[in-house]
Amino acid sequence: MSETLPEGVERREIDGRKRLATRGEAVYGEPTDGEWRAWDPDRSKLGAMIELGMDVGLSGGDRVLYLGAASGTTVSHVADFAGPTYAVEFAARPARDLLSVADSRPRLFPLLKDARKPETYAHVVEAGLDAVVQDVATRGQARVARLNRRFLADDGRLLLSVKARSEDVTRGPEAVFEEVLEELEEEYEVLERSRLDDYHDDHLGVVASPR
Ligand SMILES: C[S@@+](CC[C@H](N)C(=O)[O-])C[C@H]1O[C@@H](n2cnc3c(N)ncnc32)[C@H](O)[C@@H]1O
Incomplete structure (x- = not known):
């Protein structure tokens, strides 16, 4: 297992075992140790x-x-160690909770926007970003990644989670993943892929860089 964690992310003994942790206010009832969560x-x-x-x-x-x-849940951890973190969510109800998560995180900017319409937030989100993290669990996951490629620096990274069942409930996950990756590869080079089933059934994690 790679131990090159981003600065601000550590493996710490919390609640009786070693866990990934960041420093910030608790958000989802996760165990804490001092300022670490x-x-x-x-x-x-x-x-x-x-x-x-x-x-x-x-x-x-x-x-x-x-x-x-x-x-x-996840973007709170990202904003604990990253710089400016733009968080796009199109459903109003979770976005309300996201606003309170941002209260204690001055570098977190919630945007009630549709990720399929990047032109609606392009005036707020700077270009040349280091990373796009995507977990939309909706049909057209490769398309969303392609549409948002414009925000990434040439040496930036896409960190994508693909949920097979969001694309097609009737086909096997591997067939769905291949199709999503094929479309993704029109604009990205896939550097690494791994099934996340130990933690999330029928999900694929993908690390990619813009072509
Ligand atoms: C699996 S949940 C995300 C969980 C979250 N990433 C976390 O780990 O804390 C997927 C979310 O993507 C949102 N979503 C789906 N399609 C979207 C779109 N086109 N634009 C913005 N948000 C979208 C859904 O409303 C939902 O809240």
Whole structure:
């Protein structure tokens, strides 16, 4: 397992065992130790990717666009160690919780926007970002990643979680993943892929860089 964690992410003994952790206010009832809070890979695809040793290439202070922020479980951890973190979520109810998560995180910017319409937030989100993290769990996941490629620096990274059942409930996950990757590869080079089933059934984690 790779131990090159981003600055600001550590493996710490919390509640009786070593866990990934970041420093910040607790958000989803996760165990804490002082100012450190456990990052639960069962609740977070990005957490699972890091736990599984994928080389996500994140660094402390990175500028990040997060697509599919929901109520902020994962993006709260990202904003604990990253620089400006733009969090896009199109459903109003989870976005309300996301606003309170941002209260204690001055570098977290919630955006009630549709990730399929990047032109609606292009005036807020800077270009040349270090990372786009995507967990939208909706049909057309490759398309969303392609549409948001414009925000990434040439040496930036896409950290994508693909949920097979969101694309097609009738086909096997591997066939769905191949199709999603084929479309993704029109604009990205896939650097690493790994099933996340230890933590999330029928999900694929993908690390990619823009072509
Ligand atoms: C699996 S949940 C995300 C969980 C979250 N990433 C976390 O780990 O804390 C997927 C979220 O993506 C949002 N979503 C789906 N399609 C979207 C779109 N086109 N634009 C913005 N958000 C979208 C859903 O409303 C939902 O909240």
